[in-house]
Structures are given as structure tokens and as C-alpha cells.
Amino acid sequence: MHLTQPDDLIVRLLEADKPTDVVYVGAACLAGMLDGFGWVRSRHSLERRVSVRREVLQLEKSKRNRSGHLIEFTVASLTVFDEDLGAWRRANSELTVRRPESVESIVCASSFLDMPGQHSVVLTRPEERLTRLEQFAAHLRDTALPWFASTADPAQLARTAPDALLTAWGFAQDLIEFLVSTGHHLQAQALWDRVQEHQPAHRQAFVAGRTMAGTGERPRWHTPEALGWSASVLDLL
Incomplete structure (x- = not known):
């Protein structure tokens, strides 16, 4: 080399x-x-x-x-x-x-x-x-x-993204926005489903995020509430 x-x-x-x-x-x-x-x-x-x-x-x-x-x-x-x-x-x-x-x-x-x-x-x-x-x-x-x-192909990302990126304080929310921004809405939904399956302990925070979306609030980056909020405003539910 x-x-x-x-x-x-x-x-x-x-x-x-x-x-x-x-x-x-x-x-x-x-x-x-x-x-x-x-x-x-x-x-x-x-x-x-x-x-x-x-x-x-x-x-x-x-x-x-x-x-x-x-x-x-x-x-x-x-x-x-x-x-x-x-x-x-x-x-x-x-x-x-x-x-x-x-x-x-x-x-x-x-x-x-x-x-x-x-x-x-x-x-x-x-x-x-x-x-x-x-x-x-x-x-x-x-x-x-x-x-x-693992994240280079948006058409495969919901399957190939490493589990370590999908924690409640990780980059699942960023990846979901990336997929929506590239027109891969079904991949975004599949990634959201995968996150919920891997993070059952944070479901209450996800619900809190959806409530924030309903009241017009915007959560901070890298919070578990942000995932539920994004799922709501990006129509992934």
C-alpha cells in the first residue's frame, strides 16, 4: 500500500x-x-x-x-x-x-x-x-x-444502521430526518419502528415528545422526547 x-x-x-x-x-x-x-x-x-x-x-x-x-x-x-x-x-x-x-x-x-x-x-x-x-x-x-x-444508502438505512446509533440519546432522530429529507418516507417509518422495538424503556418520553408536537413546542437535540416529536411532525405514526 x-x-x-x-x-x-x-x-x-x-x-x-x-x-x-x-x-x-x-x-x-x-x-x-x-x-x-x-x-x-x-x-x-x-x-x-x-x-x-x-x-x-x-x-x-x-x-x-x-x-x-x-x-x-x-x-x-x-x-x-x-x-x-x-x-x-x-x-x-x-x-x-x-x-x-x-x-x-x-x-x-x-x-x-x-x-x-x-x-x-x-x-x-x-x-x-x-x-x-x-x-x-x-x-x-x-x-x-x-x-x-452503513448509512450511505438511504434505501437500505433502516436495516443497515448500527444499533449503537439508535439509542434515545443517539442519532436515530437525525437519521429519520435524513431519510425524510431524501424522500425515503417508508425507510423513515421502518427506522422509527426499529427504534421503538430497541428502546422500550423510553416509550413514555416518546409520548411526551408527541405531546410537545401537539402543543407547538420544539424539543432540544439529543433528547428522547425528540424522537417522539419527530415521529409526530414527520407523520411516521
């Missing part, structure tokens, strides 16, 4: 000494090992754009990094944004919950630390850097990329 990397990038990876330089060059190399991803230094993230969809692997440098002792970075989270979903929310404020503007286009997100296996890559020794990045890239292809794929 490293043969696809530009020669100058490999040289920079092997010769870099300062932890920040190693991390940034290492991240650029890692992006080149993942299909379609690029390194966005200003956001410290690996990102892939497919039309209006943006998939993000957020990186964090270790606070213990020091030349000759430790140079490490972690994939902290995975997030999906969709520009059309953001536009739909802006145009249909009465059909979406109250949320910060920074997550106006969010489809879903997860901590990578909750996934099994390796979460970080150590690049302290120059002679080991390329091999370690290749191993980490293989791990991301087995874990992160399937996670992104």
Missing part, C-alpha cells in the same frame, strides 16, 4: 523529528491509504466527500508527545455530514429539533474509542512509521469504513 504514496511524502515521514510534523505527515500518508480520503490540516481530520456527503475521521494528538519518547495520534470520532440535509433543516425549521448551528448538517456520529481494536498509532521510531500506518489503515478499512457505509 505504501507504494501509492508520493516519494517526497514518504521521505518527510521518515525524516520528520518534531511530533507535530510527524503527526501531520503521518496523517497525510494515512489518508492516501484510505480510498477517497484526504488530510484536512485545518480541522485535524481525514475527510472523504461524495457529492453532498462528507465523512470525517477526527484525529487527536497525544498530549504526551515528545521527540524521541512518544509520537502518537488517535482517531477519536467518526461523523457524517450532508449539505442537502442542512439545507432541508434550514428550510423546514418547523420539522426539525433545536440544535447548534455547528451540527446543522449532521447525519450521525460515533466515538471511535467505542469500537473494538486499535484506536491510535505510534510513530515514534522512524523506521517503523510506514508499517504502523499501513497496519492502522487496514484496521480502519475493517472498522471505520464499514461504519460509514
Whole structure:
């Protein structure tokens, strides 16, 4: 896999000494090992754009990094944004919950630390850097990329969305809005049915959300009431 990397990038990876330089060059190399991803230094993230969809692997440098002792970075989270979903929310404020503007286009997100296996890559020794990045890239292809794929097709999303996204404080409500915004109303209904089956302990909160919809209130993002509210205002009941 490293043969696809530009020669100058490999040289920079092997010769870099300062932890920040190693991390940034290492991240650029890692992006080149993942299909379609690029390194966005200003956001410290690996990102892939497919039309209006943006998939993000957020990186964090270790606070213990020091030349000759430790140079490490972690994939902290995975997030999906969709520009059309953001536009739909802006145009249909009465059909979406109250949320910060920074997550106006969010489809879903997860901590990578909750996934099994390796979460970080150590690049302290120059002679080991390329091999370690290749191993980490293989791990991301087995874990992160399937996670992104699970919500990429709205026609299948009600079946393929991971259970971890469908908790009462998770991203089921965002996914339901995404499906409605793309015209997949039946998928939205199927996802709502799946949420109710997986979250029986929160049915009272769902009822409270439907009551809020009836009185013209708008719940806050990431609350169990938001799910019942969305089911009501988006006509999924």
C-alpha cells in the first residue's frame, strides 16, 4: 500500500523529528491509504466527500508527545455530514429539533474509542512509521469504513444502521430526518419502528415528545422526547 504514496511524502515521514510534523505527515500518508480520503490540516481530520456527503475521521494528538519518547495520534470520532440535509433543516425549521448551528448538517456520529481494536498509532521510531500506518489503515478499512457505509444508502438505512446509533440519546432522530429529507418516507417509518422495538424503556418520553408536537413546542437535540416529536411532525405514526 505504501507504494501509492508520493516519494517526497514518504521521505518527510521518515525524516520528520518534531511530533507535530510527524503527526501531520503521518496523517497525510494515512489518508492516501484510505480510498477517497484526504488530510484536512485545518480541522485535524481525514475527510472523504461524495457529492453532498462528507465523512470525517477526527484525529487527536497525544498530549504526551515528545521527540524521541512518544509520537502518537488517535482517531477519536467518526461523523457524517450532508449539505442537502442542512439545507432541508434550514428550510423546514418547523420539522426539525433545536440544535447548534455547528451540527446543522449532521447525519450521525460515533466515538471511535467505542469500537473494538486499535484506536491510535505510534510513530515514534522512524523506521517503523510506514508499517504502523499501513497496519492502522487496514484496521480502519475493517472498522471505520464499514461504519460509514452503513448509512450511505438511504434505501437500505433502516436495516443497515448500527444499533449503537439508535439509542434515545443517539442519532436515530437525525437519521429519520435524513431519510425524510431524501424522500425515503417508508425507510423513515421502518427506522422509527426499529427504534421503538430497541428502546422500550423510553416509550413514555416518546409520548411526551408527541405531546410537545401537539402543543407547538420544539424539543432540544439529543433528547428522547425528540424522537417522539419527530415521529409526530414527520407523520411516521
